[in-house]
Amino acid sequence: MPIKRSLASALLLAGLTGAQAQTADVAAELRDETRADVQLVPYADGIVDAMLREHRIPGLVLAVTDGEQSRLLKGYGQVSATGLRTADATKSMFRIGSISKTFTWTAVMMMVDRGQLDLNRDINDYLVDFRIEDRFETPITMNDLMAHRAGFEDTLQVFQFTDDDPRSLGEILAMTQPARVFPPGARTSYSNWGSALAAHVVELVDGRPYIDIVNSDILEPLGMDSTTLVAPSQLDPGRAEQMADGLRRVGGLIETSDPMQLGPFAPAGAMASTASDIARWMRFHLNGGELDGVRLMSAATHARMLTRHFSDRPGAADLAHGFQTFSLHGVTVFGHAGATSNFRSRMLFVPALDFGVFASQNSGSGGYATVNTLTERLIERELRLAGSLTAPDPAAPATTQSLAPYAGSYRNNRRSHTALTALSSITPTLSVQAAEDGTLIVRQAGETHRYHPSAASEDVFINDLGQTLHFQRNSEGQIVAVNDSSGVHSHERIPLRGMPWALFLPAIFALGLSSTTLLGVWKRWRQEAEATAAGRRAAWRARAAAVGVLTYGALAIIAVISTSRIEVATLSAFPPTSVVVFSAAGWVLLALTAVLLSGLIPAWRGSDWPILRRLHYTLFALALAVLCAQLWAWNLFGAEII
Numbered sequence: 001m002p003i004k005r006s007l008a009s010a011l012l013l014a015g016l017t018g019a020q021a022q023t024a025d026v027a028a029e030l031r032d033e034t035r036a037d038v039q040l041v042p043y044a045d046g047i048v049d050a051m052l053r054e055h056r057i058p059g060l061v062l063a064v065t066d067g068e069q070s071r072l073l074k075g076y077g078q079v080s081a082t083g084l085r086t087a088d089a090t091k092s093m094f095r096i097g098s099i100s101k102t103f104t105w106t107a108v109m110m111m112v113d114r115g116q117l118d119l120n121r122d123i124n125d126y127l128v129d130f131r132i133e134d135r136f137e138t139p140i141t142m143n144d145l146m147a148h149r150a151g152f153e154d155t156l157q158v159f160q161f162t163d164d165d166p167r168s169l170g171e172i173l174a175m176t177q178p179a180r181v182f183p184p185g186a187r188t189s190y191s192n193w194g195s196a197l198a199a200h201v202v203e204l205v206d207g208r209p210y211i212d213i214v215n216s217d218i219l220e221p222l223g224m225d226s227t228t229l230v231a232p233s234q235l236d237p238g239r240a241e242q243m244a245d246g247l248r249r250v251g252g253l254i255e256t257s258d259p260m261q262l263g264p265f266a267p268a269g270a271m272a273s274t275a276s277d278i279a280r281w282m283r284f285h286l287n288g289g290e291l292d293g294v295r296l297m298s299a300a301t302h303a304r305m306l307t308r309h310f311s312d313r314p315g316a317a318d319l320a321h322g323f324q325t326f327s328l329h330g331v332t333v334f335g336h337a338g339a340t341s342n343f344r345s346r347m348l349f350v351p352a353l354d355f356g357v358f359a360s361q362n363s364g365s366g367g368y369a370t371v372n373t374l375t376e377r378l379i380e381r382e383l384r385l386a387g388s389l390t391a392p393d394p395a396a397p398a399t400t401q402s403l404a405p406y407a408g409s410y411r412n413n414r415r416s417h418t419a420l421t422a423l424s425s426i427t428p429t430l431s432v433q434a435a436e437d438g439t440l441i442v443r444q445a446g447e448t449h450r451y452h453p454s455a456a457s458e459d460v461f462i463n464d465l466g467q468t469l470h471f472q473r474n475s476e477g478q479i480v481a482v483n484d485s486s487g488v489h490s491h492e493r494i495p496l497r498g499m500p501w502a503l504f505l506p507a508i509f510a511l512g513l514s515s516t517t518l519l520g521v522w523k524r525w526r527q528e529a530e531a532t533a534a535g536r537r538a539a540w541r542a543r544a545a546a547v548g549v550l551t552y553g554a555l556a557i558i559a560v561i562s563t564s565r566i567e568v569a570t571l572s573a574f575p576p577t578s579v580v581v582f583s584a585a586g587w588v589l590l591a592l593t594a595v596l597l598s599g600l601i602p603a604w605r606g607s608d609w610p611i612l613r614r615l616h617y618t619l620f621a622l623a624l625a626v627l628c629a630q631l632w633a634w635n636l637f638g639a640e641i642i
Contacts, residue, residue, distance in 0.1 A: 044064070048374065059247070060360065065282055067287050068283070073089035074089050081245060093239070095341075101267075111206070116205050123145070127201070133177065140184050145198045146322045147321075154191060158192045159568070159572070196268045222284055244343075246364075257567070260568060269339075279358065305322075318487050319488060328466050329380060329390050329392075334349055397437060400434050419641060439452050444484065510623045513619060513620040541595050583637050
């Protein structure tokens with residue numbers, strides 16, 4: 001029962017004798033709540049003002065609600081580059097990114113409620129136009145998709161389609177199916193493709209396009225009249241006027257950025273909405289699947305939705321049938337975050353408090369810092385008012401020796417595993433160090449925190465903000481991955497061969513030895529001829545390889561520069577020609593390496609070279625061989641680009 005509502009009920013159930021005393025107590029409670037609401041506006045204003053100034057964010061909308069009505073709906077700043085349109089919580093439509101997925105998962109549970117879908121059934125049983133490839137013995141189910149545990153790799157293909165693409169979601173899914181890299185259930189790995197697949201199953205089972213299902217079965221019954229999946233470029237004039245522009249600062253000026261295009265993948269993150277509509281969406285879920293007398297699923301099915309299918313990380317963040325869920329100061333929080341181009345949004349609701357909060361900004365400045373801080377501070381305030389704000393409950397400090405198995409570098413599993421774009425994930429996303437005081441020092445996303453062992457569960461660690469880490473073991477008991485506080489991301493432990501230096505070190509050696517090879521050619525120019533035919537052939541091999549390495553390095557630089565100029569909103573332009581050429585050049589480098597290696601024996605036996613020159617040749621050949629092996633391992637040639 002919600003904490004606030006239970007207070008008045010407790011007074012009645014206590015059997016107080018004396019109507020006057022009871023009335024006074026209830027009146028006092030109501031005065032306290034009224035005073036709290038009056039103070040809510042300046043409290044929120046203070047946080048918003050500080051965050052907007054710190055991160056130079058042009059506009060933001062905020063909604064705070066309980067299960068009955070909105071307690072705060074407010075807009076801040078501007079929603080156009082000129083500043084002529086200001087943010088309005090009831091009119092300004094902000095793109096909410098992956099919060100769109102919560103509508104997919106709700107549609108799924110509505111079908112479960114009607115007996116049309118089985119969450120444990122093989123997804124292939126529902127597909128008619130293509131099949132998920134057979135890779136592991138266990139089939140993928142809707143439960144796996146809702147927990148982001150289907151095991152798909154993540155690629156850029158989701159962002160390759162424009163909003164005017166005429167193809168259907170089914171056609172696009174069939175042609176962009178990502179590789180399955182983990183068995184179902186083994187890892188949490190956020191997947192836009194998997195979420196779009198779930199939306200496709202919904203439309204296959206129902207027989208209507210997904211957008212029609214959402215409009216007629218969810219948005220219209222719930223009175224969410226200012227929420228749409230229609231792309232910004234295709235809105236009618238009235239809706240277009242409501243749409244907030246994504247803004248960015250360039251040279252000290254605010255300018256409009258192009259909206260991200262998702263085309264047929266719209267269910268994964270293309271929705272736009274007002275803060276007031278999202279307040280209604282939160283009230284629907286706070287009330288167990290009902291809003292203003294309209295019930296879209298049974299209370300039992302909605303309660304099932306807010307439970308976890310997987311039970312392998314109690315006490316840590318996870319997903320409950322599509323909703324991110326974690327503990328904050330002892331209460332369970334549900335919600336989702338979302339981003340498209342220059343929008344960042346976060347929606348959180350707490351059934352135990354009968355409380356929900358949503359914030360969205362029309363700038364990517366500061367990442368999620370503003371919306372995360374704002375939503376969590378408002379929940380903490382509500383807990384404080386209810387007298388339920390508790391500190392994390394860490395266990396006794398551990399010994400450095402017992403913490404040693406957790407230490408290491410980890411890489412986010414939301415990445416490409418089989419394409420050239422895997423290189424974008426080469427740096428560790430999370431590093432763990434065992435401290436002498438019995439805590440773990442964790443560095444992630446530019447921040448450093450100390451995590452204490454949690455008293456709630458083994459292999460769970462908690463920091464002073466209540467954020468958790470859950471370490472995953474294999475069948476031999478070794479730590480192989482860590483699940484972070486988002487609930488939707490796991491990070492795989494990186495072996496030595498997968499560390500960045502394993503690629504960059506041989507690359508540096510190869511570049512250095514290429515340079516000294518060509519310097520040697522210049523030094524010996526017209527001074528002395530090669531004494532033997534074997535020496536001449538080996539010298540030409542080294543020169544060709546050196547020129548090849550330096551050319552390959554130049555192509556790599558050009559590819560990086562051209563890629564950096566592609567904006568998130570226009571990823572359909574990827575890959576540029578420079579990346580295609582760079583990928584093909586890897587085969588040339590491999591051929592030159594083979595030629596260089598073939599000259600090792602002649603260089604030692606028939607070249608009549610000084611020992612240092614022969615050693616230089618050998619080191620060059622070996623460095624190139626190791627480099628090519630690493631380039632192959634990182635899919636820089638011989639693999640799809642995206």
